[in-house]
Amino acid sequence: MIIFVALLVYCGVWSVQAEWAAESIWCWPDFPLSESSSIAFLTSLWSKSFLPENVCIQEYPITEYQPIYFAAKSFDDAKSKLRVWAASIPRPFDVRYNAYTQTVEVLEHKSQVMNLVKDIKSDMDLLHSSLAKLSS
Structure with a gap:
């Protein structure tokens, strides 16, 4: 086929x-x-x-x-x-999909990237906490 x-x-x-x-x-x-x-x-x-x-x-x-x-x-x-x-398309910015707001965000300023880092850190803390509770 x-x-x-x-x-x-x-x-x-x-x-x-x-x-x-x-x-x-x-x-x-x-x-x-x-x-x-x-x-x-x-x-x-x-x-x-x-x-x-x-x-x-x-x-x-x-x-x-x-x-x-x-x-x-x-x-x-x-x-x-x-x-x-x-x-491979050259562009002076990055984009990310925000699943919470269901939007695509353009990351072109340092403050936007720092907010993304905070969001990822918060998600990682939640993941770590959940894994710790499951393993005990």
């Missing part, structure tokens, strides 16, 4: 999964494409390997269907490639 994961990095990451099954392609969310012309058309679209540095320069016309999809071995493979590529 061959699984394709097509990703489009435009205003986010969209994923479409398809797998070969007998003579038809099943696309998420479970609609079969069994005509041979449809299969040939879809397989010709998924002919390029997913490399984020190529995806970000690919032009997509707004008046037509998307002309190309990029295939990865798995969603995890695409996700790791995307993370490595994103980490």
Whole structure:
């Protein structure tokens, strides 16, 4: 079984999964494409390997269907490639996801980084206390 994961990095990451099954392609969310012309058309679209540095320069016309999809071995493979590529983008700041407020915070001042250190220390103290209670 061959699984394709097509990703489009435009205003986010969209994923479409398809797998070969007998003579038809099943696309998420479970609609079969069994005509041979449809299969040939879809397989010709998924002919390029997913490399984020190529995806970000690919032009997509707004008046037509998307002309190309990029295939990865798995969603995890695409996700790791995307993370490595994103980490290589030079920027004068860092960001962190705050799970409590469900927001992304930009860390560009020393005071913000010091607050992050305090939060991590508080979480580590709680973890240490919890482990001590569990082991006694």
